[in-house]
Amino acid sequence: MNKRKFLKNTVIATTGMTVAPSVLLSSCKTDTKKEETTETAAVAATSFTLPEIHYGYNAFPDTIDAMTMEIHHSKHHQGYTNKLNAALKEANISGKTIEEILTMDNLPTAIRNNGGGFYNHTLYWDILTPGSEGMSESLKSHIIKDFGSEEAFKNQLAEAGAKRFGSGWAWVCQDNDKKLHICSTPNQDNPLMQVAERMGTPILGIDVWEHAYYLKYQNKRGDYLQNIIKIINWDKVASRMS
Numbered sequence: 277m278n279k280r281k282f283l284k285n286t287v288i289a290t291t292g293m294t295v296a297p298s299v300l301l302s303s304c305k306t307d308t309k310k311e312e313t314t315e316t317a318a319v320a321a322t323s324f325t326l327p328e329i330h331y332g333y334n335a336f337p338d339t340i341d342a343m344t345m346e347i348h349h350s351k352h353h354q355g356y357t358n359k360l361n362a363a364l365k366e367a368n369i370s371g372k373t374i375e376e377i378l379t380m381d382n383l384p385t386a387i388r389n390n391g392g393g394f395y396n397h398t399l400y401w402d403i404l405t406p407g408s409e410g411m412s413e414s415l416k417s418h419i420i421k422d423f424g425s426e427e428a429f430k431n432q433l434a435e436a437g438a439k440r441f442g443s444g445w446a447w448v449c450q451d452n453d454k455k456l457h458i459c460s461t462p463n464q465d466n467p468l469m470q471v472a473e474r475m476g477t478p479i480l481g482i483d484v485w486e487h488a489y490y491l492k493y494q495n496k497r498g499d500y501l502q503n504i505i506k507i508i509n510w511d512k513v514a515s516r517m518s
């Protein structure tokens with residue numbers, strides 16, 4: 277994909293995102309201008325706040341234990357958020373959405389790592405649900421068109437996470453031509469970034485850092501991947517598609 281063309285389209289798409297995903301919206305509120313609408317705050321954000329997890333830490337007892345959820349959210353995600361805000365202040369960057377920041381050229385390392393950590397985890401919490409009801413017929417048909425079958429799609433997604441060496445993420449992204457693809461990125465990188473091997477708009481992200489699963493699964497990342505795919509909020513995933 278032409279990266280400059282993608283960047284242009286992503287920024288345009290970002291305008292739409294400010295009115296859609298609830299978690300992303302709440303994550304972009306400023307502390308100092310609470311009277312602003314959420315949409316305005318998202319665009320004018322100079323600092324980001326940790327999004328709340330509306331389903332709580334005990335939502336997935338069979339899939340992700342409560343201690344992992346709490347540490348992951350209140351320590352790891354909070355840490356990325358704090359360090360992102362410090363890095364933005366240091367770089368004198370303000371008035372941009374997180375998507376606009378992450379698609380910038382030559383991101384400073386601290387913003388790349390912590391901005392990625394902030395965005396990636398926000399998406400991760402947003403697309404999980406304790407009441408997963410499967411895919412709509414519309415989403416299923418889109419996935420069958422692009423991957424052959426729902427089973428093939430889920431297998432490819434789990435494989436992307438399993439094959440990621442070390443820490444990183446498995447992604448489902450949408451291209452400019454609406455087609456879906458699966459990829460993986462290392463560390464806290466994501467497909468919005470210019471450094472990504474394949475760019476795209478993330479609609480689903482699975483954290484495969486050990487901190488996401490090690491207390492319950494130890495070295496069995498494959499088991500974690502098989503289970504977490506069962507708690508995806510497919511309607512939320514579909515709502516992120518253009």
Ligand SMILES: [Fe+2]
Binds near residue numbers: 352397485
């Ligand atoms: Fe994580």
